[in-house]
Amino acid sequence: MHLDVVDLRAFYYRTKLGRSVQRSLQGALREMWPDTSGMMLGGFGFAAPMLRPFLDESAKVLSLMPGQQGVMHWPAGAANLSSLVEETFWPIPAGFFDRLIVAHGLEACEMPDALLAEVYRTLAPGGRVIFIVPNRGGIWARRDITPFGYGRPYSVGQLETYLRRNRFQYESHRMALYAPPSNKKFWLKSAPFWERRGRAMGPKFMAGAILLEVSKQVYAVPPGGLREAVRGQVEILQGLGRPKPKPVNNREM
Numbered sequence: 407m408h409l410d411v412v413d414l415r416a417f418y419y420r421t422k423l424g425r426s427v428q429r430s431l432q433g434a435l436r437e438m439w440p441d442t443s444g445m446m447l448g449g450f451g452f453a454a455p456m457l458r459p460f461l462d463e464s465a466k467v468l469s470l471m472p473g474q475q476g477v478m479h480w481p482a483g484a485a486n487l488s489s490l491v492e493e494t495f496w497p498i499p500a501g502f503f504d505r506l507i508v509a510h511g512l513e514a515c516e517m518p519d520a521l522l523a524e525v526y527r528t529l530a531p532g533g534r535v536i537f538i539v540p541n542r543g544g545i546w547a548r549r550d551i552t553p554f555g556y557g558r559p560y561s562v563g564q565l566e567t568y569l570r571r572n573r574f575q576y577e578s579h580r581m582a583l584y585a586p587p588s589n590k591k592f593w594l595k596s597a598p599f600w601e602r603r604g605r606a607m608g609p610k611f612m613a614g615a616i617l618l619e620v621s622k623q624v625y626a627v628p629p630g631g632l633r634e635a636v637r638g639q640v641e642i643l644q645g646l647g648r649p650k651p652k653p654v655n656n657r658e659m
Contacts, residue, residue, distance in 0.1 A: 408514045409553055411476035414452045417553060423589050426597045427552070428455045431538065433601070434580045434617050435459070435507070438536060445504035450496075450525070451511025452553070454480045454488065456538070464505075470496055472511070494520035498528045506535040513539045513557030522572040531624040534577060538617050539565060546587050546614030554583070554614055562610065565618050574620035581605070583614030 418424040435456055447464040449457045454469045458481065461467055469488040471477040477490040491497065494517055506529060515521045525535055540547040540559040547559040560568075566576050584604030585597040604612055 407516075407556070408472055408475040409452075409510065409556055411452070411471065411478050414475070414510065414553060415478055418452075418455045421589070422594050423552065423587065424455075426585070426594055427583060430582050430597065430601055431456050431509075431615065431617070432459050434582045435536065438578065438580060438617065438619055439505060439534075442505055446502055446530075447505045447507075448498075448503040448528070449507045449509065451475070451509045451514070453507045453509040453511070453538075454478075456507055456509055460505075468498075470498075472515075475510075475514075493517070494524050496524055496528055500527050501530045501533075502528050503535075504530050504533050506533070507538065508535060509538040510553050510557075512537055513559065518568075519572065522569070522574075526573055526622060529622040531622060534619055534621045535574070536617055536619045537565065537569070538615055541581065541610070541613050541616050543611040544583070544614045545612075546583055549587050551589075552587050552614075554587070560616060562616055562618065565616060569618070569620050573623070575623045577619040577621050579616060579618040581610055581613035581615070582617060584612050587614060 418428055432455075436459060439460075442460050442464045444465050447457065447460050447467045449467075449469045450472075452471065452475065457467055457469055461481065467487055469480050470491045471488060472493040473490055474493060477488055479486050480488040489497075493515060506525060508525065512518055512521065529535060540554040540557065542559040542561045542564070546552060546554040549555045562579055566579075570576065581604065582601070585593050585600040588594070
């Protein structure tokens with residue numbers, strides 16, 4: 407079940423914890439995609455806070471928000487780049503996106519296979535998508551004071567296996583949100599320290615979010631297509647002789 411856009415916007419833009427989450431996720435995304443110049447970049451779910459750093463360099467940025475969640479104008483103070491879409495049917499041409507970020511989308515979707523089919527359809531050949539989901543082993547998935555406490559959490563292995571079954575190839579992953587999900591000043595101020603410490607030590611169970619990158623692989627047809635497999639023409643009645651008239655028996659006449 408998707409959270410309401412009003413609640414998501416309030417968390418990310420009106421709370422100190424939400425702004426801290428933004429910085430952490432934006433930093434991890436920048437490590438994975440340091441340059442998107444000239445690319446068509448999209449987001450699905452509530453990816454708007456994570457798309458902001460890519461606005462100035464990408465050829466185009468679109469934020470798609472599912473009907474079950476609702477939509478908001480984005481970015482603030484500029485021409486709107488967000489759109490309300492059906493969860494598993496986007497008004498986007500096939501192969502449109504070079505890069506795509508899915509945040510608060512997969513874990514909340516009631517038809518995840520259909521959603522992944524739409525992601526695959528709209529992604530260009532060789533294009534890449536990053537799924538941001540709650541970490542099953544982290545404390546963030548166990549507390550509902552943030553959006554990461556809702557929906558279906560995953561482990562890295564579970565998510566990788568599921569995406570591979572849906573025709574995506576694993577590329578890389580990062581863990582994020584190592585500080586506890588707390589609004590207390592101490593944890594908010596020390597969040598950057600915990601992010602650096604967590605990434606250096608690598609304890610996956612402490613992270614609140616998984617950022618897993620996969621690519622769309624399109625396999626080429628062998629040269630010659632079916633002619634490579636079919637050596638010669640096959641007629642419909644091949645192997646059958648021509649019909650012969652039945653001999654006439656004079657005794658039967």
